Amino acid sequence: MVELLIYLAAALAGAAVLFALARFIKGPVAADRVVAFDVITIASITGIVLAALAEQREIYLDVALVYALLSFLGVIVIARYLERGL
Amino acid sequence: MIVFDLLGGLLLVAGTSFLLLGGLGLWRMPDIYNRIQAGTKATTLGTLLTLAGAAFLQPTWALKLLLIGVFLIFTNPLSSHLLARAAHRSGAHKTATTVVDHLAEDRTARNTNDQGERG
Amino acid sequence: MSELLLAMSLLLSVVMVGAALVAIQPGRSLPIIILSSGLVSLLASVQYLLLAAPDVAMTEAAIGSGLTTFLFFFVLSRVRGGDRG
Numbered sequence: 001m002v003e004l005l006i007y008l009a010a011a012l013a014g015a016a017v018l019f020a021l022a023r024f025i026k027g028p029v030a031a032d033r034v035v036a037f038d039v040i041t042i043a044s045i046t047g048i049v050l051a052a053l054a055e056q057r058e059i060y061l062d063v064a065l066v067y068a069l070l071s072f073l074g075v076i077v078i079a080r081y082l083e084r085g086l
Numbered sequence: 087m088i089v090f091d092l093l094g095g096l097l098l099v100a101g102t103s104f105l106l107l108g109g110l111g112l113w114r115m116p117d118i119y120n121r122i123q124a125g126t127k128a129t130t131l132g133t134l135l136t137l138a139g140a141a142f143l144q145p146t147w148a149l150k151l152l153l154i155g156v157f158l159i160f161t162n163p164l165s166s167h168l169l170a171r172a173a174h175r176s177g178a179h180k181t182a183t184t185v186v187d188h189l190a191e192d193r194t195a196r197n198t199n200d201q202g203e204r205g
Numbered sequence: 206m207s208e209l210l211l212a213m214s215l216l217l218s219v220v221m222v223g224a225a226l227v228a229i230q231p232g233r234s235l236p237i238i239i240l241s242s243g244l245v246s247l248l249a250s251v252q253y254l255l256l257a258a259p260d261v262a263m264t265e266a267a268i269g270s271g272l273t274t275f276l277f278f279f280v281l282s283r284v285r286g287g288d289r290g
Contacts, residue, residue: 001095002092005096006209008099009098009102013105014212015106015109016102017109017220018109018219019112020109021224022113023112024244025223030234031118031122031169033240034240035118035122035126037244038125038129038165039109039126040244040247040248042133042158044247045154045158046132046136048251048254049137049140050213051255052147054210057259058147060254061151061154062150063250063263065153065157066263066267067266068161070270072164073271073275074243074270074274076168077278078236079169081281082172083172083175083176
């Protein structure tokens with residue numbers, strides 16, 4: 001029962017990643033691609049949590065924490081570059 | 087504990103549904119500002135619901151999941167705000183139905199004030 | 206549960222190939238290429254995680270995606286004649 005719900009959740013998150021990838025490929029301006037990058041990062045945080053639930057290993061959550069930090073830093077660096085060049 | 091398992095699984099599916107809606111909005115919205123709104127608000131809520139569902143499924147992980155959630159709450163709106171500001175300053179294309187642009191109005195008002203003081 | 210990890214790994218491979226295809230199109234501006242390389246590196250670290258190596262995943266995410274992207278943008282803003290946009 002719970003395994004089925006985890007599978008369904010992983011399928012939905014994968015569909016979200018595919019939509020964001022389509023926007024990353026198409027996106028007319030650079031900021032579109034940065035938003036798609038952010039969405040893919042957040043969806044992969046969800047994927048890491050789902051993998052930790054599936055494998056029953058708590059150590060995977062540390063990687064999710066590093067991911068949350070890194071998406072923030074990456075988006076800030078790119079936004080400051082687009083604004084006036086770091 | 088079957089209640090906790092069921093509730094956790096349903097929260098996982100609800101959270102990833104919000105992620106899917108965010109991705110769909112990212113693909114369907116007409117310009118960059120709408121895409122930022124769809125792509126960050128919906129995914130923030132979706133990730134928080136997913137973390138809550140994981141905390142229901144594995145109650146001993148709750149502290150670490152809470153840490154990730156607090157971090158997301160603090161950082162995600164900040165990054166989307168910075169991104170929207172950068173897009174506005176780099177002159178991104180607005181859709182035709184945009185009628186209000188307060189940031190540009192404020193900026194032109196500040197520029198005319200500066201010129202008035204200088205002159 | 207290993208079917209779930211296999212499916213996630215295949216999906217991540219597809220996304221990595223898509224991001225790499227964005228990077229190698231001709232006439233692409235440099236910040237987009239750097240962003241694409243950061244995305245490929247980030248998803249590679251998820252692949253390491255799915256192969257049950259969380260420490261390698263953490264290092265790859267911190268260095269390959271965070272530090273390298275930051276360093277590239279820093280240098281690009283210092284180089285004379287670097288393109289914007």
